[in-house]
Amino acid sequence: VNVGDLKPxxxxxxxxxxxAWDPEALPKEKIGEFTEKWAARDFGAEHGEEIADIVxxxxxxxxxxxxxxxxxxxxxxVDYREAERVSEQWxxxxxxxxxxxxxxxxxxxxxxxxxxxxxxxxxATVVDMYIAAAYNRLYVEQGRASANLEAEKTRTLxxxxxxxxxxxxxEISDGKWNHMMSQNxxxxxxxxxxxxxxxxxxxEVVVPDTDAFGVAIDGSRSAWPGGSGVAMLPAxxxxxxxxxFIDVFQRGSKAITxxxxxxxxxxxxxxxxxxxxxxxxxxxxxxxxxxxxxxxEGEVVIGNADQTVAVKVTAHKATAAQQKEADGAxxxxxxxxxxxxxxxxxxxx
Numbered sequence: 001v002n003v004g005d006l007k008p009x010x011x012x013x014x015x016x017x018x019x020a021w022d023p024e025a026l027p028k029e030k031i032g033e034f035t036e037k038w039a040a041r042d043f044g045a046e047h048g049e050e051i052a053d054i055v056x057x058x059x060x061x062x063x064x065x066x067x068x069x070x071x072x073x074x075x076x077x078v079d080y081r082e083a084e085r086v087s088e089q090w091x092x093x094x095x096x097x098x099x100x101x102x103x104x105x106x107x108x109x110x111x112x113x114x115x116x117x118x119x120x121x122x123x124a125t126v127v128d129m130y131i132a133a134a135y136n137r138l139y140v141e142q143g144r145a146s147a148n149l150e151a152e153k154t155r156t157l158x159x160x161x162x163x164x165x166x167x168x169x170x171e172i173s174d175g176k177w178n179h180m181m182s183q184n185x186x187x188x189x190x191x192x193x194x195x196x197x198x199x200x201x202x203x204e205v206v207v208p209d210t211d212a213f214g215v216a217i218d219g220s221r222s223a224w225p226g227g228s229g230v231a232m233l234p235a236x237x238x239x240x241x242x243x244x245f246i247d248v249f250q251r252g253s254k255a256i257t258x259x260x261x262x263x264x265x266x267x268x269x270x271x272x273x274x275x276x277x278x279x280x281x282x283x284x285x286x287x288x289x290x291x292x293x294x295x296x297e298g299e300v301v302i303g304n305a306d307q308t309v310a311v312k313v314t315a316h317k318a319t320a321a322q323q324k325e326a327d328g329a330x331x332x333x334x335x336x337x338x339x340x341x342x343x344x345x346x347x348x349x
């Protein structure tokens with residue numbers, strides 16, 4: 001076994017040494033139990049279950065993509081809210097780790113920073129930095145004034161990554177672990193470690209002195225007015241019961257005013273903040289009790305005295321027979337079908 005990275009590999013090193021000593025004592029059913037006992041031993045029984053879950057989820061999320069293999073194109077900022085969902089899951093883990101840290105005694109916090117809090121916060125920081133760089137590029141294309149905020153967020157997170165490792169090196173355990181986190185992990189272009197950390201490229205836009213608004217939709221890189229083709233949300237169906245969104249944003253420096261309305265009573269609209277917490281988001285859902293069976297069409301109209309954008313909505317409501325046939329099946333009436341590997345129906349050699 002390659003044990004060059006002794007730190008921060010305390011948990012897996014202990015695991016494989018214990019397994020080597022007595023393999024039968026650690027079948028796959030007891031892996032979760034092992035992690036919980038490890039956490040309870042080092043941080044107290046009252047924190048064992050929560051810390052074990054935080055560490056296990058960190059390892060699971062890290063398996064989506066190693067930090068040195070992430071770039072602004074890794075998680076989609078257009079399709080299925082992938083980047084948003086990845087960021088939300090990482091940041092939920094950060095909140096949980098910070099809550100545990102606040103509840104630990106002062107004597108335990110250095111150890112928890114090394115084994116739990118730092119790995120979670122550092123990984124979440126790198127993921128969010130690349131996602132911010134991806135949104136910066138998308139927003140530049142769409143003409144969003146908030147593109148510049150994503151550029152600034154990228155810089156802030158790049159600096160935060162360094163700050164987290166500096167704290168690891170100089171503050172915890174009186175500097176005992178200095179340089180342990182010095183390996184470069186940002187800016188890889190091949191298998192070899194880059195000579196220095198390089199922040200992903202971002203762009204700044206000149207924001208005009210106007211109160212014009214723009215509209216961007218779920219599943220498209222375009223923005224309207226001026227976008228390519230017709231603005232149309234991904235299709236809805238009553239089996240999957242999806243929700244979708246429309247973002248309304250400033251294209252200039254002045255605040256925007258607009259109204260929004262649905263052309264059909266079965267289109268439900270709810271105003272919220274967009275993922276960037278700056279622009280507006282209109283969540284779109286379907287009231288299936290009011291939608292007709294089969295395919296139905298409508299639109300959401302966003303506008304003011306100067307401009308109007310219509311976003312088309314298509315809903316597919318299943319017949320009673322289709323609804324019955326879909327019970328226990330994957331997918332719906334429209335769109336792709338995704339099946340988790342663990343949900344197979346049979347294995348055949």
